[in-house]
Amino acid sequence: MEEHIKTHSWLPQGIKGRTRHLPYRLFFSHLLLSLAIALPAAATTPQKVVDPRTQAPPSLKQMATGSQETPLPEEEPILKKDTATKSSLQLLKETIGPGTKKRIFWNLGYTFEGVPVSAPVLVVNGDSAGPTLCLTAALHGDEINGIAMVHRAIDDLEPGQLSGAVIGVPIVNLYGYRRSSRYLPDRRDLNRHFPGSPHGSSAARIAHSFFQQVITHCDALVDLHTGSFHRTNLPQVRADLSHPKILELAYGFGGVAVVHSEGISGTLRRAATEIGIPSITLEAGEPKRLQLREVNQGLKGINSLMKKLGLLKGAKTESVPKAVFHQTKWIRTHRAGILLSNVQLGEPIKAGQQLGIITDPITNQETAIVSPYDGRILGMALNQVTIPGYAAYHIGIKANKPRTTEETSDHVAAKHKAPDYSDGEE
Known part of the structure; x- marks a missing residue:
């Protein structure tokens, strides 16, 4: 064992024995010096200096996690700002995106059995920004000409051709419509209770709900009616002509008689006007009947008005009333x-x-x-x-x-x- 140890431990002893010789001493010193210099140099290699002004900022993910992952190159937006579409329309807790046609629902109350009563609301949100026009019909449940006008007006619209939005409510008084009645179940006229009250009569509560949830989203309003109680009306626009914007709406409808009136207190038209929404009423025909001539006349006026407001592209029709009546x-x-x-x-x-x-x-x-x-x-x-x-x-x-x-x-x-x-x- 001792022989083996002596045989395999010759290096220190050999070096020790030979240190008296100058060549070996110089070689050993040079080796130690090289190792001493090389190891610290490898550990302390200076990093490349980067000017922070030219360094890409960290991504949101890097900032949140502290990671130093290389950020992906930023993508070009699909639409540039100067050609971007309008924002989404928020209505009745629904989102109607640009270029979308959608049917949503407004809950106007409950049946006597406690079943919710929901009226359809038809919305077309165009590709481009513009005003929001509201069309309402059947505030009196037996006036059905306006129902057909709203349905056909919305059906003919394509989002790609629309600059703005159109909200159509074909049957506001669904209670009366189901009974072929002008009135609500509490025997009140809904169109005498706007803007309504959340703590009032049944009619006042329905009016308040509709006014706050739908009408306040409008930039202009056309309320569609007929005569009642076995009466018929010549197609005519009712409007407060003392307001320049309302005058423009009335003339923009075109092709029908225009009657100046402020509107009876409690009507939807009067209440909307009082909060700054220009509003007109179209009276056309008689109740409980669907009269295609009156429906077509109303559609023609609605189309003319949408062009006047810039909602639709195309040549504007002649916006001249047949006659104007101030009394x-x-x-x-x-x-x-x-x-x-x-x-x-x-x-x-x-x-x-x-x-x-x-x-x-x-x-x-x-x-x-x-x-x-x-x-x-x-x-x-x-x-x-x-x-x-x-x-x-x-x-x-x-x-x-x-x-x-x-x-x-x-x-x-x-x-x-x-x-x-x-x-x-x-």
Whole structure:
């Protein structure tokens, strides 16, 4: 064992024994010096200096995790800012993205059994930015011409051709529609309770819900109606012409008569106008019937208005009303009997002209109804049984031109009394 150890431990002893020789001593010193220099140099190799001004900033992931992964190159946006589409439309807790047509629902209440009642809301959000036009119909559940107008107007729209959005509510008063009734189950007229109240009557609560959840998202409103209680209306726009923006809406509809009125307190049109949403009402036809001529007339006006507002591209149609009326009067019956008319809807009339006859069904005695005004038949009762005080003919008194600043004394006085056209209107 000792021989083995001595044999394999020769190096230290050999070196020790030979250190007296200068060549070996120099070699050993050089070896130790090389090792001493090489090891620290490898451990302390200086890093390349990088100018922080030229170094790419860390990604969000790197900042959050502290990792030093190499960031991916930034991608070019699909659409540049100057051609980017409009933002999404938020309505009734739904998101309607640009270039989208969607049907959503508004919950207006419950049945007597506690089942939720939801009315469809049709939305078209265009590819490009623009105003939001709202179309509402059947605030009175028996007025169905407007339902067809909304459905067909929305159906004809393609998001790619629209700059802005159109919100259509074909049946607001779903309660009345299901019963073919003008009114709500609480026997109230929904269109007398806007903007409504969250703690009021059933009608007030429904009005408040609809007004806050839908109407406040509109930039302009067209509310669609017909006559009521066996009456019919000439297609006509009702509007407060003292407001320049509303005047523009009324004229933009084009092709129909325009009637100046502020609107009855509690109507949707009046309430929307009071919070700064320009609003008009279209009256066309009679209730409980679908009249294609009136529907087509309404569609033509809606299309004209969308072009006027810049919602649709294309040549603008002639936006000239057929006539403008700043005052209207109802002619009422003074006898009971059967009404038979001698005039037609839209017909010009003269003062002293006979409009119809009331015949007593027992005695056959006839009583003529004579107009005290020059004007035009804007609305009329259908041939039917009447009683004294029944609103028979609605006469529009024509103005030479619309007045938005200067008005006649008669017109100003008319503003301060209850409007006489409330029978079967709006």
